[in-house]
Amino acid sequence: MxxxxxxxxxxxxxxxxxxxxxxxxxxxxxxxxxxxxxxxxxxxxxxxxxxxxxxxxxxxxxxxYNDPEQEIKNASDLEVVSKQLHERGLEVIDLQKKVIELYEEIRSVKNFA
The missing domain is CATH 1.10.260.40 (lambda repressor-like DNA-binding domains)
Known part of the structure; x- marks a missing residue:
């Protein structure tokens, strides 16, 4: 209530x-x-x-009933969170690439030895 x-x-x-x-x-x-x-x-x-x-x-x-100003704020918050999520996704992709590169490096060292 x-x-x-x-x-x-x-x-x-x-x-x-x-x-x-x-x-x-x-x-x-x-x-x-x-x-x-x-x-x-x-x-x-x-x-x-x-x-x-x-x-x-x-x-x-x-x-x-919802406060129109609150809805605008919520939309703005959603936009910010969406952008942050996108940035984190890009960071994950970069980290995955680094893991793959390190794995390849380890594999090539093992094959060389």
């Missing part, structure tokens, strides 16, 4: 609403809403319907 609370907090911030604003619209106390955002309180289906309506989205959209 902490993830849902984070999503709700993010949506609230995007709307520029305070916890008090949302609590009033949901007809609950500020501490009760704060507990929802922090994940202390589990949200029942009727409260989930209220919250999703408040943010003008379906329950499914609310539950699957």
């Amino acid at each position: 902490k993830l849902l609370g984070k999503k709700i907090r993010l949506l609230r911030h995007q709307k520029g609403w305070s916890q008090e604003d949302v609590a009033k619209q949901l007809d609950i106390s500020i501490p009760a809403f704060s507990k929802i955002e922090t994940g202390i309180t589990d949200v029942n289906l009727s409260r989930l319907e209220q919250i999703s309506a408040l943010f003008d989205m379906s329950i499914v959209q609310l539950l699957t």
